[in-house]
Amino acid sequence: MRRIPWRVAPLLLRLAPALALLTGAATRAQADEAFITEQSGGGVSVVDLVARKTIARIEVGGKPAGIAMSKDGATAFVTSTEGKFVTLIDAASRRISGRIDMPDTPLGVAADPAGRFLYVSGFYQPRIYKIDLEARAIVATAEVGASPSGVAVSPDGGLIVVADRDDDAVSILDASSFQSIAKVKTGAHPFGVTIDAKGARAYTANVESNDISVIDLKARALIGTVPVGKRPYVVALAGGRGFSSDQYGGTVSAFDLETLQPIGRVSVGEYPEGLQASADGSVLYVVDWFSNDVQAIDPKTLKVTAKIEVGDGPRSFGLFLRETR
Amino acid sequence: MARSLLTSALCGAALIACAAGAALAHGPTRQKVTESVEINAPPDKVWAVIGNFQDMSWHPAIQKTTGEGGNTPDVAKRQLDLGNGATIDEELYKYSAEDHSYSYRIDKVDVKVLPVNNYSSTLEVKAEDDGKKSLVEWHGAFYRGYPNNDPPPELSDEAAKTAVTGVYKAGLEALKKKLEATN
Numbered sequence: 001m002r003r004i005p006w007r008v009a010p011l012l013l014r015l016a017p018a019l020a021l022l023t024g025a026a027t028r029a030q031a032d033e034a035f036i037t038e039q040s041g042g043g044v045s046v047v048d049l050v051a052r053k054t055i056a057r058i059e060v061g062g063k064p065a066g067i068a069m070s071k072d073g074a075t076a077f078v079t080s081t082e083g084k085f086v087t088l089i090d091a092a093s094r095r096i097s098g099r100i101d102m103p104d105t106p107l108g109v110a111a112d113p114a115g116r117f118l119y120v121s122g123f124y125q126p127r128i129y130k131i132d133l134e135a136r137a138i139v140a141t142a143e144v145g146a147s148p149s150g151v152a153v154s155p156d157g158g159l160i161v162v163a164d165r166d167d168d169a170v171s172i173l174d175a176s177s178f179q180s181i182a183k184v185k186t187g188a189h190p191f192g193v194t195i196d197a198k199g200a201r202a203y204t205a206n207v208e209s210n211d212i213s214v215i216d217l218k219a220r221a222l223i224g225t226v227p228v229g230k231r232p233y234v235v236a237l238a239g240g241r242g243f244s245s246d247q248y249g250g251t252v253s254a255f256d257l258e259t260l261q262p263i264g265r266v267s268v269g270e271y272p273e274g275l276q277a278s279a280d281g282s283v284l285y286v287v288d289w290f291s292n293d294v295q296a297i298d299p300k301t302l303k304v305t306a307k308i309e310v311g312d313g314p315r316s317f318g319l320f321l322r323e324t325r
Numbered sequence: 326m327a328r329s330l331l332t333s334a335l336c337g338a339a340l341i342a343c344a345a346g347a348a349l350a351h352g353p354t355r356q357k358v359t360e361s362v363e364i365n366a367p368p369d370k371v372w373a374v375i376g377n378f379q380d381m382s383w384h385p386a387i388q389k390t391t392g393e394g395g396n397t398p399d400v401a402k403r404q405l406d407l408g409n410g411a412t413i414d415e416e417l418y419k420y421s422a423e424d425h426s427y428s429y430r431i432d433k434v435d436v437k438v439l440p441v442n443n444y445s446s447t448l449e450v451k452a453e454d455d456g457k458k459s460l461v462e463w464h465g466a467f468y469r470g471y472p473n474n475d476p477p478p479e480l481s482d483e484a485a486k487t488a489v490t491g492v493y494k495a496g497l498e499a500l501k502k503k504l505e506a507t508n
Contacts, residue, residue, distance in 0.1 A: 082354060289466075290464070
């Protein structure tokens, strides 16, 4: 069941199997579980990505939608849009370990890599909230643009980027001062926002302009726009490529991160939303809201390699994959 | 009652995302509805009746369809006239004669006509029984008519689902009757 790591270059391609043999589990960087928020069903399903089936279900309630995973995979954080709370799930035991009430409808959520803070967008006010995970309380609040949706944190934990959907922009905040330090215009109605592993760029999926905005985080400027399928919601990155989940298109679009040119599209289920690559970049997982499934895609060949049924109305808006070893 | 049912049915048939949805925030819980009917007629025959985006005359709630752009995705638009001044403006975004499927969204509808926002829908004919019969599936995704928290009952999630379900059922039942009568 071991998957070959993402083959970046021919050299790596040849070396990879040998490395895998030599180092064994150390190269098994693949995420082994997906936590699926089922907004209509009210729960979170845990999908074993090797066995390709749901192995646990956690009743969360309040219409769960957004999700973040702690860097160590120990805790999943789930926003319930109607219940107006964030649920903390102990990922290994599948037990709810805490619940934090929110003053507004929470949607996007992102976890600080150091594990100390959680950032949650409040859709109507519109604000972003900083939660201290030790105190399990909101410790700071910042005003952002209209209808803040997706939230991402830079790998060093220093920056927070929020997609201000109805402002056609992102807000960039300094994590420690929790002040907005820049606003960058994007395409129309950015929803999901993704920061790359180097913390160099942020990508937004723009629902109404059917494109991806590419933002340089140092320059705090828009540096490119990539056309994708219809109604893109979320961007994922793997092996030098970017991907979007296109809700009306029923596709995942691929584009080259260097040239920012489209590469191709693959048909998935209906109304795909949650989209994330495994840690080693070898598999993309897309969550299909209408058709109630999770599909695995080979990011290189753009072929669907597996389809796993889940509960009703799955979204997993955010980072939902967890490595188990 | 008759009018509201009719207008509801009409709206539903027309479909998709409201223009109002573009300007307003919508509640974060999107709803979905799927209705289907088995028809004792081959898919080509069913598609011949429903496959033209510019003709919704098979739906009993629609009095008139006017539009332009034929069946070309992102170009084709139509206005469904439900009578009594109720209309729904829709736009085609996916069309496959080969797959017997098209998808559209509502550009503009009064929530009094159909209590939804951001509505999109797909109508599809699938072959059954070796192509001797058809399964017509109609599904929609939408937000309720009230875009913020605490909706009044007539603009709730339930009201939106009930209205869309009514439109789909009325259309599919009429389609079945029409096709099986001429078989």
